[in-house]
Amino acid sequence: MAASIAFLLLLEALPISAHTHTAKLTEQELNAPVDSILWIHMALQVLIWGVVFPTGMVLGITRSRWHVPLQVSTVHKNPSLSQVMTPINGIV
Secondary structure: OHHHHHHHHHHHOOOOOOOOOOOOHHHHOOOOOOOOOHHHHHHEEEHHHHHHHHHHHHHHOOOOOHHHHHHHHHHHHHHHHHOOOOEOOOOO
């Protein structure tokens, strides 16, 4: 059974191929510095995904009352999650 599922997944993946990158970067694009906004974004992502979310999970497992407030405050700090968690028809 597992072999047939693996075979079917392999058949599904066969038609997938990567595209080639034909565009050449200019000298300015090659030597462009990384913007400070990007560094701030990366630092926040590391903090939220690497520290705050795991802490919230541990608090949830131990049934702490701080689990929900920590996880909710994290969603508002993480812009990628705030876009996903937008209200639908006024219901959050």
